[in-house]
Amino acid sequence: MLPGTPKRYPLVLLSSIHKRRYKKNSTLRLQKIPGDVLCIVTQGKGMLRIDDQVLQITPNQAFFLTPQMAVEVLLDSDMAEYYMLVLSSVTISKHKGSWSTHAEQTSLLPYGKIQLKNAKQKLDRVKQLHEESKARSKSPSELQMLFQSLIYLVLQDLPEQDELEEESKGIDQSISYMHKHFTNKIKLDALSDIAGLTPTSYSRSFKKAMGVSPVEYLNHVRIESSKQLLQQPDCSIKEISDSVGFGNEFYFSRMFKRTVGISPTVYVKRRELKVAVASCFRYENNLRSLGIEPLVEMNRYTYRNCTDEQNKRFMEAQLDEMRQAHPDLIIADYRHLPFQEQLKQIAPTVILDFSYDWRVNHMKIAELVGREKEAEQNFSQLELKVKYARNILAQTIGEETVSFIRLYSTIIRVQGLVDHPLNELLYNELGLRPGSCVPLGERNRQFALGSLPPFETDFLYMYKHLPLAEEVELFAEVQKTTSWSGMKAVRNNQTREVPNWVGMSWTPIGQHQIIDELLKWKA
Known part of the structure; x- marks a missing residue:
């Protein structure tokens, strides 16, 4: 730099932020880099190849990538979740009290892997940035200030990277x-x-x-x-x-x-197999969405109004039906582990691990029956529908709040914001705002029938998990409480009884039906 030339400083700005999922594929796939991108991994494990360098992918790790890089991904886990921050780099200088920008670009961030220390602090900042960007609750300048605070935290770690x-x-x-x-x-x-x-x-x-x-x-x-x-x-x-x-x-x-x-x-032979399911998480509808009709459906759910002996006989009848059907493969969930040996005597049995992300097991089921392409199509179609529904609901519901409850014989269970496909769909993917009693950091919270606290919500969806006679009697008792009668949704007649969304939300078919119900009410 010539004497007297103003010193130049690199500056990185946020262009956009996105939350993405990458599904497992058996082969490496080339990824398109839309620009300078900071990827922050929250879930998943595997390998990332940047040019000729192979790096580990683990949670709480960041990668700074550019369009010039040849990037390939191979996952060990069934999916990876990450935030993608698209960046714009500029160089600025100050001369005689005035700031100027320059054509050359020098990034503040090192290319490749960035190990995040105190990752929770940075991930909380990223999540906040993503939520504020989606909600459009802050001005562009406020979002940039929040982003600059994140970059400052990341840069603090860099001297100790080696x-x-x-x-x-x-x-x-x-x-x-x-x-x-x-x-x-x-x-x-x-x-x-x-x-x-x-x-x-x-x-x-x-x-x-x-x-x-x-x-x-x-x-x-x-x-x-x-x-x-x-x-x-x-x-x-x-x-x-x-x-x-x-x-x-x-x-x-x-x-x-x-x-x-x-x-x-x-x-x-997986595409030609006769497949049965043993599941409480509606694996049968996962198969149907892949174009396969299950041979037999088994569910070990125990009915509350039946005796232990009656439930036992019901399970034995289901196992007999499974034996008589002669399936080539049985796909089961972890709740059927007590029946694993009996199922294995009927046909090869795969018991899938539990995951709150329904997409993980949908893809596992797809691989077992040779329908990976169909699963990818299901994800793409649902993503388009969610995007469409989110825009419609933003126009019709706007800032008003939505809640979902389940009525049992002795309790009311209020669905929360996390750890369940229904919560993820309603409050994250569709961007609906929760009512005042919706637990923010829990899957759900339950209250005794007579002790529901004051509950404000503009729209209320409910599922009654009861036989009809008992349902009428108990719901009449709930309606007598001041918490219920004082609820805005009740006063404005904005309550609706729906099917079991909690169970439906584990499959593509169910997710589509839930979205259709939301759109139908607001049509």
Whole structure:
């Protein structure tokens, strides 16, 4: 810089902020970078390749990416959730009391991975920024001030990045080696040498970073590759086992079933399988949305008005129906674990882990029956419908509040803002405002029938979880309380009885029906 030339400073501004989900795919997919982007991961694990560098994806991690980068993603988890902040960089200078902007761009942020320290503080700021941006409750200048406070917090961590990343860099290099050489025999000693650690330290550090041991991770890479080969005609299990580095076909089959839930031979025929479900989370409607009619539907729900013996006989009748149907595959949820052995005697049984994100198990079910493309279409169609409904509801409901309750024999349960697909749909995706009694940090909160506190909401949806005779009697008692009669939704006749949205919200079909009900009332 010439003497007397004003010193120039880089400045980064927020152009837009988005919350995104990336669904697992068996192959690496090239991502389009819309501009300079700061991605902050909140859920998910896997690998990110930036040009020739392979990096771990873990929660509470940030990546600064540019359009010039070749970026690919491979997830180990079924999905990843992240915030995408699209940035605009400028250079400014001050001369004789006046500020000027310049054409050249110099970023404040280092390219690639940024490890966030005290991640909760920064994620809270990101969530606030996203919510304020969606609600349009702050002016553009106020949003920029909030964003600058976030950048300040991120920049505070940067001087100490080297010491934090030294061990992580070695782990990343060993993972990159696995992806390049998984078809060969790979020893733990070789991986630990690449990472610059002893085998014991390497194994411990790897599991801490990735959640699994190096051997488990390598097997996962090999199995993901084998899925592509299994879809090719005239390729034997032994040939596939050899080509992805397992060698022993029996070990490969055992590891494949442990990871995927079904054997390689069943996986090959998965699009033609006769499938039954055992689920309290409406897996049958997940199948229907993928174009498959379930052979049998089993549900271990226990009816409150029945005796234990009656419920037991009901379950035995369902198991008998399952046996007589002769399914090729049974997909079950964790609530059916007590019946796992009985189900396995009928047909190969996959019990899916529980997740509050319904999309995770929808994609797992889709993979088990070879309908991944259909699942992606379901996600895309629902995303379009949510976007459409959000705009309509913003015009018709605006700033008014919405609440959902369930009436039981002794309690009223008020649905909250978090930890459930219905909560996510109503208050996050559709952007509805909660009533005064809606718990902000809980899945739901319940109150005794006579002790519902003063409750203000403009619109009230309710599901009565009761037999008809009992429902009429109990609801009459609820209507006598001052909390109920004083509610704005009740005074204005803005209450509506609906089906069980809590159960419906676990599937694409149910989500569409809930949105249709919301739009129908406000039409």
